[in-house]
Amino acid sequence: MSRLTELISKYDVSIPRYTSYPTVPYWEDNLTTDTWIDQLRMACHLNQASLAFYVHVPFCESLCTFCGCNSSITKDHSKEAPYVDLVLREFEAYLKMVPELKNIPALELHLGGGTPTFLSSGELRRLTKGILGSNPAWSPECSIEIDPRRVKREQLETLRELGYERVSLGVQDFNPEVQRLINRIQPFEVTRDVTHWARELGFKSVNFDLIFGLPKQTAELMLDSARKTIELRPDRIALYSYAHVPWIKPAQRLFTEDDLPKGAEKRRLYELARVELLNSGYQEIGLDHFALPTDSLSQSASKGQLHRNFMGYTHRRTNILLGLGVSAISETPTAFHQNQKVLQLYERDIGEQKIPTLRGHLLTDEDRRAREQILNLITKMRTSISPTDRSSVATMLKPMIDDGLAQLTETEVLIEEQGRPFLRNACVAFDRRLQNKQPETRIFSQSV
Numbered sequence: 001m002s003r004l005t006e007l008i009s010k011y012d013v014s015i016p017r018y019t020s021y022p023t024v025p026y027w028e029d030n031l032t033t034d035t036w037i038d039q040l041r042m043a044c045h046l047n048q049a050s051l052a053f054y055v056h057v058p059f060c061e062s063l064c065t066f067c068g069c070n071s072s073i074t075k076d077h078s079k080e081a082p083y084v085d086l087v088l089r090e091f092e093a094y095l096k097m098v099p100e101l102k103n104i105p106a107l108e109l110h111l112g113g114g115t116p117t118f119l120s121s122g123e124l125r126r127l128t129k130g131i132l133g134s135n136p137a138w139s140p141e142c143s144i145e146i147d148p149r150r151v152k153r154e155q156l157e158t159l160r161e162l163g164y165e166r167v168s169l170g171v172q173d174f175n176p177e178v179q180r181l182i183n184r185i186q187p188f189e190v191t192r193d194v195t196h197w198a199r200e201l202g203f204k205s206v207n208f209d210l211i212f213g214l215p216k217q218t219a220e221l222m223l224d225s226a227r228k229t230i231e232l233r234p235d236r237i238a239l240y241s242y243a244h245v246p247w248i249k250p251a252q253r254l255f256t257e258d259d260l261p262k263g264a265e266k267r268r269l270y271e272l273a274r275v276e277l278l279n280s281g282y283q284e285i286g287l288d289h290f291a292l293p294t295d296s297l298s299q300s301a302s303k304g305q306l307h308r309n310f311m312g313y314t315h316r317r318t319n320i321l322l323g324l325g326v327s328a329i330s331e332t333p334t335a336f337h338q339n340q341k342v343l344q345l346y347e348r349d350i351g352e353q354k355i356p357t358l359r360g361h362l363l364t365d366e367d368r369r370a371r372e373q374i375l376n377l378i379t380k381m382r383t384s385i386s387p388t389d390r391s392s393v394a395t396m397l398k399p400m401i402d403d404g405l406a407q408l409t410e411t412e413v414l415i416e417e418q419g420r421p422f423l424r425n426a427c428v429a430f431d432r433r434l435q436n437k438q439p440e441t442r443i444f445s446q447s448v
């Protein structure tokens with residue numbers, strides 16, 4: 001057995017992806033809308049408060065069977081305008097309750113989904129202007145997720161005109177057989193053409209989303225996807241581990257389990273693509289990202305300024321994330337808040353002029369410390385530890401230290417380069433909530 005195979009069989013367990021701490025299943029649901037508004041207001045008064053907007057557009061025209069996102073499948077485009085109305089009404093309600101929001105700089109606006117380019121040019125314009133028009137001083141970096149199979153050049157032209165600078169293209173895998181199995185036929189030429197449009201129109205950064213661990217993906221196919229990606233040279237690449245959670249996403253049951261690469265075989269796909277990308281000038285960032293040295297993500301990683309929130313890695317830190325739209329998550333230094341996940345309930349709450357709270361979590365001081373440490377690990381591969389934490393962290397990390405994957409000094413934990421595949425396992429050492437209460441049912445995907 002190779003060393004990596006051995007390590008993978010030891011560390012491939014079901015653990016969180018740490019897009020937040022505490023992770024969503026551990027939120028205490030101790031946040032009413034009123035408390036949430038208080039927390040948001042408090043955050044606006046912080047020294048150097050800064051704001052990022054995330055808008056969730058849930059619609060997609062067809063279902064990709066691997067998908068773990070909150071999406072609503074429809075071809076009915078008459079849903080666009082009423083949905084944009086709802087989001088703008090939600091935003092208006094926030095401005096009324098927390099007028100201080102207008103006093104702080106907005107650094108980012110990200111449209112995600114589902115598929116934000118389900119919206120026509122007109123609705124994309126109305127949505128963007130409806131938010132940014134509230135404060136003429138706001139000029140955030142705008143980014144959007146795009147489905148290359150359906151986006152029109154004219155939509156990209158509108159986005160450029162509106163000031164969008166970054167696009168993220170869903171690619172997943174270039175192989176036709178893998179694409180057939182995930183119900184996502186997307187010829188290479190389609191991705192190529194959209195990438196070229198984005199370049200011609202002057203978008204500053206193009207990202208590709210790729211996934212390893214999809215059904216029938218082999219080493220050869222993964223290498224081919226990596227090479228096709230390199231040929232198109234996106235500035236950033238997210239190479240996600242396929243999260244297999246059929247108990248939450250039943251469409252994933254359509255796969256034959258035997259077709260899914262697992263454990264060491266799955267991780268090998270990542271390693272092969274990784275070597276190919278590194279040899280072609282990309283830098284590895286954090287958990288599962290790559291970027292060209294010219295991209296702001298690489299630059300901020302080398303300056304130790306990388307940040308990560310629910311939207312993924314970002315090149316600078318914002319301390320308030322305001323999520324708008326169905327299922328959107330917001331965060332401040334002291335609280336998390338999630339909107340209703342079911343469209344009808346989101347619609348009902350907005351109709352009743354309420355903030356559409358589904359659930360939330362008020363962070364304790366211990367949560368805040370652990371959140372910072374996990375963020376440090378995921379963005380910088382190191383974190384400081386206090387004398388009080390040291391002995392419990394030392395016990396939890398002992399196997400990783402013995403295996404040469406992590407180092408522990410008096411004041412710091414450091415993840416070695418060979419420990420990078422097991423970064424999420426190291427985060428568990430700081431996750432007191434998981435340590436104190438193991439889930440009774442399966443909720444997280446495997447770590448590899």
Ligand SMILES: C[S@@+](CC[C@H](N)C(=O)[O-])C[C@H]1O[C@@H](n2cnc3c(N)ncnc32)[C@H](O)[C@@H]1O
Pocket residue numbers: 060066067068069112113114115145146147148169170171172209210211240241242243244
């Ligand atoms: C909202 S989609 C991207 C935009 C657009 N809907 C598209 O698919 O082209 C977000 C990304 O999440 C990733 N994703 C979705 N489900 C996943 C899963 N089960 N495991 C890993 N990554 C997943 C995919 O790479 C996908 O591109």
Ligand code: SF4
Pocket residue numbers: 059060062063064067068069071113114115147170
């Ligand atoms: S991967 Fe994108 S297009 Fe496919 S179902 Fe998920 S959100 Fe929709």
